[in-house]
Each structure stands twice: as C-alpha cells, then as structure tokens.
Amino acid sequence: MxxxxxxxxxxxxxxxxxxxxxxxxxxxxxxxxxxxxxxxxxxxxxxxxxxxxxxxxxxxxxxxxxxxxxxxxxxxxxxxxxxxxxxxxxxxxxxxxxxxxxxxxxxxxxxxxxxxxxxxxxxxxxxxxxxxxxxxxxxxxxxxxxxxxxxxxxxxxxxQVVAPTPQLADAQQLHALRQRFQHLLVRLHVSGDEKMADWIDQRVGLLEQRDSAMLHRLLHDIEKNLIDKSSGKS
Incomplete structure (x- = not known):
C-alpha cells in the first residue's frame, strides 16, 4: 500500500x-x-x-x-x-x-x-x-x-506485512457516503447547520468498512422513503 x-x-x-x-x-x-x-x-x-x-x-x-x-x-x-x-x-x-x-x-x-x-x-x-x-x-x-x-x-x-483480508471495499466508499449525507441534509433543509455538517463529515472518516456499508444501506432506505412520501405513496 x-x-x-x-x-x-x-x-x-x-x-x-x-x-x-x-x-x-x-x-x-x-x-x-x-x-x-x-x-x-x-x-x-x-x-x-x-x-x-x-x-x-x-x-x-x-x-x-x-x-x-x-x-x-x-x-x-x-x-x-x-x-x-x-x-x-x-x-x-x-x-x-x-x-x-x-x-x-x-x-x-x-x-x-x-x-x-x-x-x-x-x-x-x-x-x-x-x-x-x-x-x-x-x-x-x-x-x-x-x-x-x-x-x-x-x-x-x-x-509491516498486512494479513490477507477476505474482501476489499470500494476505495471511494467514504467519499460517496459524505456526498449522500450532504444531499440528505439539503433535502431535510438543515444544510445550514455548520456544526452538524462538520461533525458528520469528520465522523465518516472514522468509520470501519462494515459500518460504512451499513450506513449506505440505511441512507438508501431513507432516500427511498423520502421519494415515496414526496410522490404521495404510503
């Protein structure tokens, strides 16, 4: 590496x-x-x-x-x-x-x-x-x-030599996660909260691979729910 x-x-x-x-x-x-x-x-x-x-x-x-x-x-x-x-x-x-x-x-x-x-x-x-x-x-x-x-x-x-790992994650995973959070804050009309935005941006950098993958799944569900509500679906 x-x-x-x-x-x-x-x-x-x-x-x-x-x-x-x-x-x-x-x-x-x-x-x-x-x-x-x-x-x-x-x-x-x-x-x-x-x-x-x-x-x-x-x-x-x-x-x-x-x-x-x-x-x-x-x-x-x-x-x-x-x-x-x-x-x-x-x-x-x-x-x-x-x-x-x-x-x-x-x-x-x-x-x-x-x-x-x-x-x-x-x-x-x-x-x-x-x-x-x-x-x-x-x-x-x-x-x-x-x-x-x-x-x-x-x-x-x-x-030192790195032990083999079963799976490599996408190197852009954290960057993509930050972008999804930014879009969500805009969607929720709270993007002006600088303290919250900075806190989220920095904490993303501390995530392990499995945590990052789980948050992507959660954000996907939140985004889908917001789309359904805006289109009038129950």
Missing amino acids: RFPLILVSPARAENIGAAARAMKTMGFSELRIVASEAWREPAARRVAHGAGEILDNLQTFDTLAGALADIDFSVATTARSRAKFRYYATPAQVETQLLEKRQWVNSMALVFGREDSGLTNEELDQVDLLTGIPMANDYPSLNLGQAVMVYCYQLAALN
Missing part, C-alpha cells in the same frame, strides 16, 4: 532534510512537496544524511489538491485551535484508524502544514481526519522535522 508524506509549502530546507531522515529511519519512502523549492537547497541533503534517495525521488505539486488526487484516505496535522467543530485524533488514535483503513483502501497520506502557519481551513477541508500532538505546554512547539519523526515512529506498524 502506498503511503506518501506530504509537506505543504515548507520554508526551511533543514526541515525537509530532517523529515526525509525520519521517514527512512521508520520505513517510509515516498515524499511529496507542495508549492516549495526549498528541497533543492544543499542544506536539505546535508540534514537528510543518508536519506538522499527520498529527496531524489520526491514529487512536487502546485496545490494540496493535486498532491491528494490519487489518495483514498488522508490525515492532516493541525493545532487544536484550527479544528473548528471537527474530531481531533491523537497520534495513537490515528494509528488505530489507519491500521483498519489499510485493509480496504489502496493509498493513504499524512499531510503536514507550513512551519509558521500550518494548513489553511480550505486545506483542512480536503482531508479525511485531523490530528495533532498533545503537548504539556503550548510553547515551545515541535518543529516540522520533529513532528514528522513523531508520526513516523507512531505509524511504523503500517509498514
């Missing part, structure tokens, strides 16, 4: 090198850079120290949307204050979620934001799950390289 790490607009070459070194140490190999050329600076390779092949093979993108275009499930790191109404997972909870998701999706990604300002709200809306590192104090915070190391260490189990 593919699992790229995505750095959005990193400003310091040293942080990119530190991220590459942390990735190699924990068994990750695919790095994507969004809207930055800092990786080209000599300092990135110097700090990478033995992980130069990750820099040699990294991919660059103009936008986060482009970097996520071929990814089935994504997680973004952010400060709790940026999370709005959304569920906020610890690194350990992320590990649990991804160990389950890898049984039925083909690709996952972990997204890190800018050193000074993190990810924008628009960028956060593009991912499936938010996470952050709990700290005893708000300051000093971890720098980008340290944050990558924490998550690579926590998620190293994802690089």
Whole structure:
C-alpha cells in the first residue's frame, strides 16, 4: 500500500532534510512537496544524511489538491485551535484508524502544514481526519522535522506485512457516503447547520468498512422513503 508524506509549502530546507531522515529511519519512502523549492537547497541533503534517495525521488505539486488526487484516505496535522467543530485524533488514535483503513483502501497520506502557519481551513477541508500532538505546554512547539519523526515512529506498524483480508471495499466508499449525507441534509433543509455538517463529515472518516456499508444501506432506505412520501405513496 502506498503511503506518501506530504509537506505543504515548507520554508526551511533543514526541515525537509530532517523529515526525509525520519521517514527512512521508520520505513517510509515516498515524499511529496507542495508549492516549495526549498528541497533543492544543499542544506536539505546535508540534514537528510543518508536519506538522499527520498529527496531524489520526491514529487512536487502546485496545490494540496493535486498532491491528494490519487489518495483514498488522508490525515492532516493541525493545532487544536484550527479544528473548528471537527474530531481531533491523537497520534495513537490515528494509528488505530489507519491500521483498519489499510485493509480496504489502496493509498493513504499524512499531510503536514507550513512551519509558521500550518494548513489553511480550505486545506483542512480536503482531508479525511485531523490530528495533532498533545503537548504539556503550548510553547515551545515541535518543529516540522520533529513532528514528522513523531508520526513516523507512531505509524511504523503500517509498514509491516498486512494479513490477507477476505474482501476489499470500494476505495471511494467514504467519499460517496459524505456526498449522500450532504444531499440528505439539503433535502431535510438543515444544510445550514455548520456544526452538524462538520461533525458528520469528520465522523465518516472514522468509520470501519462494515459500518460504512451499513450506513449506505440505511441512507438508501431513507432516500427511498423520502421519494415515496414526496410522490404521495404510503
């Protein structure tokens, strides 16, 4: 299974090198850079120290949307204050979620934001799950390289051999479920409830395969019932 790490607009070459070194140490190999050329600076390779092949093979993108275009499930790191109404997972909870998701999706990604300002709200809306590192104090915070190391260490189990699974689910199942919920909220005239919409959108990302399939069945029955009522059927 593919699992790229995505750095959005990193400003310091040293942080990119530190991220590459942390990735190699924990068994990750695919790095994507969004809207930055800092990786080209000599300092990135110097700090990478033995992980130069990750820099040699990294991919660059103009936008986060482009970097996520071929990814089935994504997680973004952010400060709790940026999370709005959304569920906020610890690194350990992320590990649990991804160990389950890898049984039925083909690709996952972990997204890190800018050193000074993190990810924008628009960028956060593009991912499936938010996470952050709990700290005893708000300051000093971890720098980008340290944050990558924490998550690579926590998620190293994802690089172990996966036991065979009896059935693979449709990788687009969660996306389709979100769309069905959005249409239902519009149909029920409650789409303006931002808190509810955000809560549903985020909780969908936590569903296991069987829960997702069951909700699709439930929504199908609800949609059919609404259609029958609107057409006057009993």
